[in-house]
Amino acid sequence: MENTLATINITNAKVGRIISNKGFEAIETYQTRTGETGETKFTVWTSANNIPGEGSLVNVTGNVSVRVEEYNGRQFARFHVNQPTVMLLDQPQSASVPDMQQIWPQVKEIPDSEVPF
Numbered sequence: 001m002e003n004t005l006a007t008i009n010i011t012n013a014k015v016g017r018i019i020s021n022k023g024f025e026a027i028e029t030y031q032t033r034t035g036e037t038g039e040t041k042f043t044v045w046t047s048a049n050n051i052p053g054e055g056s057l058v059n060v061t062g063n064v065s066v067r068v069e070e071y072n073g074r075q076f077a078r079f080h081v082n083q084p085t086v087m088l089l090d091q092p093q094s095a096s097v098p099d100m101q102q103i104w105p106q107v108k109e110i111p112d113s114e115v116p117f
Contacts, residue, residue: 005063005064005065006063006064007061007062007063007064008042008060008061008062008063008064008079008081009059009060009061010026010028010042010058010059010060010061010081011028011059012028012057012059012089013026013027013028013042013057013058013059013060014026014027014029014055014056014057014058015027015052015053015054015055015056015057015058016041016054017054018051018054019043021048021051022045022046022048023043023044023045023046023051024043024044024046024051024052024054025041025042025043025044026041026042026044026058026060026081027039027040027041027042028040028041028042040079041079042060042064042079042080042081043078043079043080043081044060044062044080044081044084044086045080045081045082045084046084046086050084050086052086052088052091053091053092055091055092056088056089056090056091056092057088057089057090057091058086058087058088058089059086059087059089060081060084060085060086060087061084061085062081062082062083062084062085063081063082063083064079064080064081064082065079065080065082066078066079066080067080
C-alpha cells in the first residue's frame with residue numbers, strides 16, 4: 001500500500017517571520033461570514049536559500065501535515081508544509097534615505113568610501 005500525503009496550495013500569503021535558516025511562517029488571511037478578518041498560519045520548512053524576506057507575499061504548494069499541540073492547557077492544530085514550492089509574488093520595498101529622513105531628520109547618506117568598516 002502506498003502512502004500519499006495531502007497537498008496544499010496557499011495563495012497570497014504574507015511571510016510573517018523567518019525560522020532561523022529552516023523555514024518561515026506563511027500567513028493566509030480570509031474573511032469570515034460575519035465580515036471579520038481571520039488568518040491561518042502555516043510553518044513552511046525549506047532550505048535557507050529558498051526563504052523569502054519577511055513581509056513578502058508568496059504562493060506555496062507542498063505536502064501538508066497537521067499536528068495537535070497543547071499550550072496553557074488548550075489544544076490547537078498547527079499546520080506544517082514540507083517539500084514546498086515557493087513562488088515570490090511581491091516583496092516589501094527597502095526604505096530609502098529620503099524615506100528615513102521623514103521619520104529621522106538626522107539620518108544622512110554616507111558614501112561607501114567613508115564607511116568606517
